[in-house]
Amino acid sequence: IEYLNDDVLRRLCEAEHPADLASQFSEFAPDQAVDVFLRLSPQCCADVLAHMEYDLQREIAAGLADDMLAAVIARMPSDDRVDLLHSMPDDRGETLLHLLAKAEREDIRRLSSYDEDTAGAIMTSEYATLQPHLSARQAIEKLRLEAPDKETIYYAYVIDENRRLLGLVSLRELILARPDRSIETIMRREPICANVDDDQEDVARQMAKYDLLAMPVINGNEALVGIVTFDDVHDVIEQEATEDFHRMGSISQGSGTDDLLDIGLRDASPWLLIQKRLPWLLALVFMNIFSGAGIAYYEDTIQATVALVFFLPLLIGSGGNAGAQSATLMVRAMAIGDVVRKDWLRMVGKEIGIALAIGLCMGVAVSFIGIFRGGPDVAVVVSLAMVAVVLFGSLLGLSLPFLLTRFRMDPATASAPLVTSVADIGGVVIYFGIASWYLGLHSVV
Amino acid sequence: IEYLNDDVLRRLCEAEHPADLASQFSEFAPDQAVDVFLRLSPQCCADVLAHMEYDLQREIAAGLADDMLAAVIARMPSDDRVDLLHSMPDDRGETLLHLLAKAEREDIRRLSSYDEDTAGAIMTSEYATLQPHLSARQAIEKLRLEAPDKETIYYAYVIDENRRLLGLVSLRELILARPDRSIETIMRREPICANVDDDQEDVARQMAKYDLLAMPVINGNEALVGIVTFDDVHDVIEQEATEDFHRMGSISQGSGTDDLLDIGLRDASPWLLIQKRLPWLLALVFMNIFSGAGIAYYEDTIQATVALVFFLPLLIGSGGNAGAQSATLMVRAMAIGDVVRKDWLRMVGKEIGIALAIGLCMGVAVSFIGIFRGGPDVAVVVSLAMVAVVLFGSLLGLSLPFLLTRFRMDPATASAPLVTSVADIGGVVIYFGIASWYLGLHSVV
Numbered sequence: 038i039e040y041l042n043d044d045v046l047r048r049l050c051e052a053e054h055p056a057d058l059a060s061q062f063s064e065f066a067p068d069q070a071v072d073v074f075l076r077l078s079p080q081c082c083a084d085v086l087a088h089m090e091y092d093l094q095r096e097i098a099a100g101l102a103d104d105m106l107a108a109v110i111a112r113m114p115s116d117d118r119v120d121l122l123h124s125m126p127d128d129r130g131e132t133l134l135h136l137l138a139k140a141e142r143e144d145i146r147r148l149s150s151y152d153e154d155t156a157g158a159i160m161t162s163e164y165a166t167l168q169p170h171l172s173a174r175q176a177i178e179k180l181r182l183e184a185p186d187k188e189t190i191y192y193a194y195v196i197d198e199n200r201r202l203l204g205l206v207s208l209r210e211l212i213l214a215r216p217d218r219s220i221e222t223i224m225r226r227e228p229i230c231a232n233v234d235d236d237q238e239d240v241a242r243q244m245a246k247y248d249l250l251a252m253p254v255i256n257g258n259e260a261l262v263g264i265v266t267f268d269d270v271h272d273v274i275e276q277e278a279t280e281d282f283h284r285m286g287s288i289s290q291g292s293g294t295d296d297l298l299d300i301g302l303r304d305a306s307p308w309l310l311i312q313k314r315l316p317w318l319l320a321l322v323f324m325n326i327f328s329g330a331g332i333a334y335y336e337d338t339i340q341a342t343v344a345l346v347f348f349l350p351l352l353i354g355s356g357g358n359a360g361a362q363s364a365t366l367m368v369r370a371m372a373i374g375d376v377v378r379k380d381w382l383r384m385v386g387k388e389i390g391i392a393l394a395i396g397l398c399m400g401v402a403v404s405f406i407g408i409f410r411g412g413p414d415v416a417v418v419v420s421l422a423m424v425a426v427v428l429f430g431s432l433l434g435l436s437l438p439f440l441l442t443r444f445r446m447d448p449a450t451a452s453a454p455l456v457t458s459v460a461d462i463g464g465v466v467i468y469f470g471i472a473s474w475y476l477g478l479h480s481v482v
Numbered sequence: 483i484e485y486l487n488d489d490v491l492r493r494l495c496e497a498e499h500p501a502d503l504a505s506q507f508s509e510f511a512p513d514q515a516v517d518v519f520l521r522l523s524p525q526c527c528a529d530v531l532a533h534m535e536y537d538l539q540r541e542i543a544a545g546l547a548d549d550m551l552a553a554v555i556a557r558m559p560s561d562d563r564v565d566l567l568h569s570m571p572d573d574r575g576e577t578l579l580h581l582l583a584k585a586e587r588e589d590i591r592r593l594s595s596y597d598e599d600t601a602g603a604i605m606t607s608e609y610a611t612l613q614p615h616l617s618a619r620q621a622i623e624k625l626r627l628e629a630p631d632k633e634t635i636y637y638a639y640v641i642d643e644n645r646r647l648l649g650l651v652s653l654r655e656l657i658l659a660r661p662d663r664s665i666e667t668i669m670r671r672e673p674i675c676a677n678v679d680d681d682q683e684d685v686a687r688q689m690a691k692y693d694l695l696a697m698p699v700i701n702g703n704e705a706l707v708g709i710v711t712f713d714d715v716h717d718v719i720e721q722e723a724t725e726d727f728h729r730m731g732s733i734s735q736g737s738g739t740d741d742l743l744d745i746g747l748r749d750a751s752p753w754l755l756i757q758k759r760l761p762w763l764l765a766l767v768f769m770n771i772f773s774g775a776g777i778a779y780y781e782d783t784i785q786a787t788v789a790l791v792f793f794l795p796l797l798i799g800s801g802g803n804a805g806a807q808s809a810t811l812m813v814r815a816m817a818i819g820d821v822v823r824k825d826w827l828r829m830v831g832k833e834i835g836i837a838l839a840i841g842l843c844m845g846v847a848v849s850f851i852g853i854f855r856g857g858p859d860v861a862v863v864v865s866l867a868m869v870a871v872v873l874f875g876s877l878l879g880l881s882l883p884f885l886l887t888r889f890r891m892d893p894a895t896a897s898a899p900l901v902t903s904v905a906d907i908g909g910v911v912i913y914f915g916i917a918s919w920y921l922g923l924h925s926v927v
Contacts, residue, residue: 278723286810328795350773365731
């Protein structure tokens with residue numbers, strides 16, 4: 038692509054979808070990408086930039102001159118350009134803002150004033166509005182004129198003189214209505230809407246639930262300030278799923294443009310990955326010291342029957358795995374809203390039954406190995422311990438996500454490694470406790 | 483709601499969004515829900531049913547008489563009713579099919595002939611088509627007439643007499659175009675489209691990438707057979723994320739209408755959950771036997787220095803946790819297409835650096851505990867083992883997902899518990915291996 042002459046290049050860029058061009062750019066070296074960019078029209082640049090990943094966006098923006106970049110930013114969708122400006126050093130952002138027209142500058146300032154992860158942060162200000170007294174014919178005419186500047190004209194929002202949201206009318210309804218009917222009589226009143234401060238995940242869930250193409254966003258005065266469109270929902274659902282996924286794997290979360298969620302694993306720097314991974318690993322080491330302490334407490338038991346150590350990884354592993362399973366099921370069910378906090382007691386009741394059944398199956402399986410490796414006594418100890426350990430791990434995995442929600446933390450923080458580590462401690466104590474009691478070897482420290 | 487008289491009830495159902503009504507129904511007992519259903523209009527029943535979860539749908543369908551249910555099914559969106567019929571016993575489905583009009587019966591037969599999880603299975607047959615010679619004005623008129631029966635009229639597909647897909651025109655473009663221009667001159671040629679056999683996840687990704695409201699689906703003869711709409715994409719993205727999540731937690735996958743993904747954790751029967759959880763737990767028990775065998779092999783070393791057992795959970799725990807982290811990062815990155823198979827070597831190079839850095843930090847941390855608990859010799863053994871174990875676990879967690887893709891398995895099968903269990907075996911061998919070597923206590927069995 039970089040060796041084409043300008044004409045061919047321009048025609049190519051008109052024929053190809055910006056999303057495809059954006060993926061092509063990701064194959065280039067940054068300076069090469071900037072070279073190609075300089076030869077495109079500002080509109081084409083804006084479209085391609087809007088489809089790029091954040092880190093590539095930043096590199097290219099860094100390579101463009103201020104006036105060129107300002108022209109491109111002026112043509113980008115309002116939600117995307119705010120994100121781009123956010124990722125730049127503050128002074129460059131200010132310089133660029135001053136090169137933009139007043140209306141755009143104010144729009145950007147307003148959109149960037151909302152907190153990350155809220156409806157305000159993902160909404161766009163390019164929505165179509167209508168006045169209630171217009172006729173359907175006049176409304177269609179107005180939408181036709183405004184179409185090029187709007188993100189969608191399939192939904193139009195009816196507002197009064199104070200921008201208060203009165204209703205919603207879809208283009209489909211407008212086309213179906215008699216041309217002389219007034220918008221007031223066609224519109225759906227009290228449309229489903231979000232507040233600027235609402236969590237982006239809730240907005241996405243509402244939109245998915247009601248199959249909405251776009252959702253209006255209002256501020257504290259019930260004035261319409263933006264809309265969230267369906268394409269943002271995909272990103273939010275995927276991002277939230279990735280976030281929960283990472284939490285479950287004990288990977289620390291961060292925020293801001295340096296985050297792993299924005300950069301992607303392939304391009305993340307080793308230093309960033311160490312920052313994300315080390316804190317949890319160190320924390321878990323200190324949890325595991327308690328398992329060690331448990332072992333130390335039962336040192337005499339171990340010394341008397343070393344064969345018991347043979348079953349240690351198996352038992353604590355099973356408790357941890359059963360716990361990881363319950364935690365996984367519960368975290369995901371809570372994330373998609375299938376289970377809520379008040380279901381806890383009901384879930385515990387069910388889980389006790391399930392864990393006992395699973396524990397018994399595993400106890401029987403493991404007792405055969407027990408007889409073979411350590412005789413009937415060890416077999417009894419091992420199977421009893423298996424039932425208890427699986428029950429403990431399962432209940433732990435089930436309860437931890439609920440407990441975390443109780444303290445307003447993300448349930449996904451009950452990660453598999455955390456549950457496994459805590460289950461390990463319990464496993465050691467339960468196993469050697471049962472062994473000491475059954476084999477009459479209790480040691481007092 | 484169940485004590486309202488018929489008039490009030492009917493008016494309520496017109497005012498409320500079907501999705502809200504559907505959530506209200508989920509609070510009722512099944513027979514109560516059926517009672518209320520019998521008093522609604524068939525159209526209202528159809529809308530509510532389409533928004534319900536599968537298990538509730540099935541219960542209500544089971545409670546309705548055949549002719550009533552057939553009337554409701556006739557009014558449901560084409561993709562939803564196929565799913566509903568699928569979930570019924572075969573003979574009831576056949577009876578119902580015979581009560582439907584011929585066109586609907588054929589539509590259902592055709593849609594149900596596609597494999598689950600393909601574009602064909604999630605597409606709807608209610609799309610708008612246009613002929614290339616129509617003018618923009620005629621096209622809008624045609625869409626207006628057809629609007630009530632179509633899932634969307636915002637995209638219309640241009641086909642020839644053999645239903646071959648020629649192009650795509652959006653309602654926005656139609657409204658913007660001069661009324662006398664022909665569709666041929668307005669339409670976008672070669673629109674992005676899917677094949678009926680394409681994986682639903684790929685379709686969802688393409689739609690999210692290109693921000694499409696709907697994507698046309700063609701068969702082997704390039705004839706248009708359906709469209710996938712944006713609301714299906716949300717469901718697919720969420721379902722695939724849940725599937726990966728469950729796999730990562732070692733929860734077995736199934737298929738068909740009995741699956742956990744469709745029923746939801748809250749309403750899943752204990753028996754189903756046991757089926758999903760037990761196989762993996764038993765498999766992992768047998769993996770852990772190898773850890774036990776590793777311990778048995780080094781029994782003499784352990785008997786000589788029981789203090790080493792103190793560090794066992796800590797070391798194998800750390801290796802497992804580091805492995806779970808890499809596996810989590812890798813599985814999710816592969817799921818969202820950030821990392822592909824050919825990136826393996828590059829990722830391994832980076833991971834070695836990261837794992838060494840993390841391992842060294844953790845080795846230093848743990849050496850303090852080592853000195854305190856077992857003296858300088860144990861401290862050296864423990865820190866060396868920590869570096870080796872973290873490196874082993876990380877590389878294992880990184881490579882397993884790649885290896886699974888190589889054998890055409892889902893990378894998410896490299897679940898945290900599986901990685902942890904394999905890392906445990908490695909951890910035992912590495913730890914006691916280093917201990918025997920350093921402390922000169924090697925035992926030969």
